Amino acid sequence: MSINQSGWRPEMGNSGNGCGGPATYTGNRALMLEEPLLFEIGKLSNTGLDIEEVKAPASRLGGLERKADIGLPGLSEPETVRHYTRLSRQNYAIDLGLFPLGSCTMKHNPRLNERVARMPGFADIHPLQPVDTVQGALEVIHQLAHWLVTLTGMHSVAMSPKAGAHGELCGILAIRAALEARGDTRSVILVPESAHGTNPATAAFAGYKVENIPATKDGRVDLAALQERLGPDVAAVMITNPNTCGLFERDMKAISDAVHAAGALVYCDGANFNAIVGRVRPGDLGVDAMHINLHKTFSTPHGGGGPGSGPVVFSEALTSFAPLPFVEKTADGFALVEEETAGEHHARSFGRMVAFHGQMGMFTRALAYILSHGADGLKQVAEDAVLNANYILRSLEDVLDAPFAASGPCMHEAIFSDAGLAEGFTTLDIAKALIDEGYHPMTMYFPLVVHGAMLVEPTETESKDTLDQFIGALRSVAERAKAGDEALKGAPYYAPRRRLDETQAARKPVLVWNEPQQAEAAE
Amino acid sequence: MSRYFTEDHEWIDLDGDIATVGITDYAQGQLGDIVFVETPEDGKQFAKGDEAAVVESVKAASDVYSPVSGTVTEGNSALDDNPALVNEDPEGEGWFFKLELRDAGELDGLMDESKYKKFVESL
Numbered sequence: 263m264s265i266n267q268s269g270w271r272p273e274m275g276n277s278g279n280g281c282g283g284p285a286t287y288t289g290n291r292a293l294m295l296e297e298p299l300l301f302e303i304g305k306l307s308n309t310g311l312d313i314e315e316v317k318a319p320a321s322r323l324g325g326l327e328r329k330a331d332i333g334l335p336g337l338s339e340p341e342t343v344r345h346y347t348r349l350s351r352q353n354y355a356i357d358l359g360l361f362p363l364g365s366c367t368m369k370h371n372p373r374l375n376e377r378v379a380r381m382p383g384f385a386d387i388h389p390l391q392p393v394d395t396v397q398g399a400l401e402v403i404h405q406l407a408h409w410l411v412t413l414t415g416m417h418s419v420a421m422s423p424k425a426g427a428h429g430e431l432c433g434i435l436a437i438r439a440a441l442e443a444r445g446d447t448r449s450v451i452l453v454p455e456s457a458h459g460t461n462p463a464t465a466a467f468a469g470y471k472v473e474n475i476p477a478t479k480d481g482r483v484d485l486a487a488l489q490e491r492l493g494p495d496v497a498a499v500m501i502t503n504p505n506t507c508g509l510f511e512r513d514m515k516a517i518s519d520a521v522h523a524a525g526a527l528v529y530c531d532g533a534n535f536n537a538i539v540g541r542v543r544p545g546d547l548g549v550d551a552m553h554i555n556l557h558k559t560f561s562t563p564h565g566g567g568g569p570g571s572g573p574v575v576f577s578e579a580l581t582s583f584a585p586l587p588f589v590e591k592t593a594d595g596f597a598l599v600e601e602e603t604a605g606e607h608h609a610r611s612f613g614r615m616v617a618f619h620g621q622m623g624m625f626t627r628a629l630a631y632i633l634s635h636g637a638d639g640l641k642q643v644a645e646d647a648v649l650n651a652n653y654i655l656r657s658l659e660d661v662l663d664a665p666f667a668a669s670g671p672c673m674h675e676a677i678f679s680d681a682g683l684a685e686g687f688t689t690l691d692i693a694k695a696l697i698d699e700g701y702h703p704m705t706m707y708f709p710l711v712v713h714g715a716m717l718v719e720p721t722e723t724e725s726k727d728t729l730d731q732f733i734g735a736l737r738s739v740a741e742r743a744k745a746g747d748e749a750l751k752g753a754p755y756y757a758p759r760r761r762l763d764e765t766q767a768a769r770k771p772v773l774v775w776n777e778p779q780q781a782e783a784a785e
Numbered sequence: 786m787s788r789y790f791t792e793d794h795e796w797i798d799l800d801g802d803i804a805t806v807g808i809t810d811y812a813q814g815q816l817g818d819i820v821f822v823e824t825p826e827d828g829k830q831f832a833k834g835d836e837a838a839v840v841e842s843v844k845a846a847s848d849v850y851s852p853v854s855g856t857v858t859e860g861n862s863a864l865d866d867n868p869a870l871v872n873e874d875p876e877g878e879g880w881f882f883k884l885e886l887r888d889a890g891e892l893d894g895l896m897d898e899s900k901y902k903k904f905v906e907s908l
Contacts, residue, residue: 707844764843768820769868 304335364717367558400596415543425570429553481507518548537674540641646722680714684746790901824860
């Protein structure tokens, strides 16, 4: 018995998939290989290694040692490699096609970045090496920091946070340290509805009470409602700009001025910085802290392809509270400013976010991206990302409801709702049908302010031809959903698995693999 | 026994000074298949508008706010094993929690069934 009970399986032959050919002996269909679980291929009695039996020393665990076999399947190296390579062929990736996942910025990862990151001077070093042996790596961090501060118009940057939400926490902890330093006990953080979902979670995690600020009908922060709520208990406002409705917060400067006048600070979620890089400097808009997702704006791999990296830029007011370490340029070269060497100019630092210095592999890639594009190239990145999103928005607004179509041009992502689909047809049906069309679906049911939201972010990577093909596919699927084509309810038909029962999977998840005889005995 | 409704799509049944709180049929329809419900512990005190419970569907996780102030006397433990009750019988077996009402005056601004029906139609 295999764990996955749904969808197409080899024993079902070719029925139900419309292939029409004869059944195969193996159940495989040419390059479409059915792959069992690792546990189902490997035998518990096998081993892929040829090492001598080790005589274990007497246990000193006092009876707590493991008594039974650990139960891991034994496989050879080629069996293991093939297993994961076969599975990877059932996956979708940015290297296979357009990846329209909104809010995720799935842009191309240039191969030049990879070449730079693999240079031994960057790839084969250790964070505890003496600093005089890693001067080149420190210079990369220092140069990247310089460009991030320059591009954002801010005062300083903390390079160590490891991803977006980690960066948010870093920013909010700096804000808290600044407020505490002046004896201020403000306890509320305001988060507009148009902000990223991680913002309220970050504020709550940092010990603040979270309050919502409603969005206006056109999908932006309600400035009047915000001004009304500001008061001596408000520590900060967290604003995502461009926001998660894909719109630029035009009132950002007025919002920052009002927040500062009330004695609070402005956190900006900079996850969508790719839409404005080279065009807008958040520092000019009154932002006090903002994280930058190197894995989005600056093209470092993510979504299973690599770790995130979320440096946080600070205004002058927050700079002295920023976390350690820093890289500083001295007369003797580059130095790491840590607790022992912080001295007076970093004495108010709130502490550290991580043990070492951040994601070195992402720093090298991001700097390669910045330097290879140059100032004009980065500006064009933002322009093309926005142009592509608007092309999608305007090409589909006649067939899909676009709730903010009248709110002006969108930024990096286009948003549609499920209004106008035939009775009983949902955003989920459209997403599943896109799988059959050979695309990873767009982000769905987010943001929450849009009913049955479909959030599409093409990024600057895509050519007009690629966009036209995607638009054609989405148009075709949307028309079928409006016409009430029942076949849509069964999609996907051509994926390695048919539509999975997500409800049952969440309600009664099967989290443990049991040997077949055990599983049968338990039934 | 009388039933009240809030603009956040919760219903409140009042029996003496014990209020039973749940989410409306409209709310469960919007959320879709519910996969997890976290109800509050006995004795927990809420002010009106406090986050009291969490409901998670295949689409989203949402907070349920306490529509009135009071002390929790019971969370619906049946939802731990069977969150689908909220989809099947939202305004009956799928109730979330009961609380001892602190101020009956807080019920004044709430809607009755016909008003709530009109409110939903206006959305």
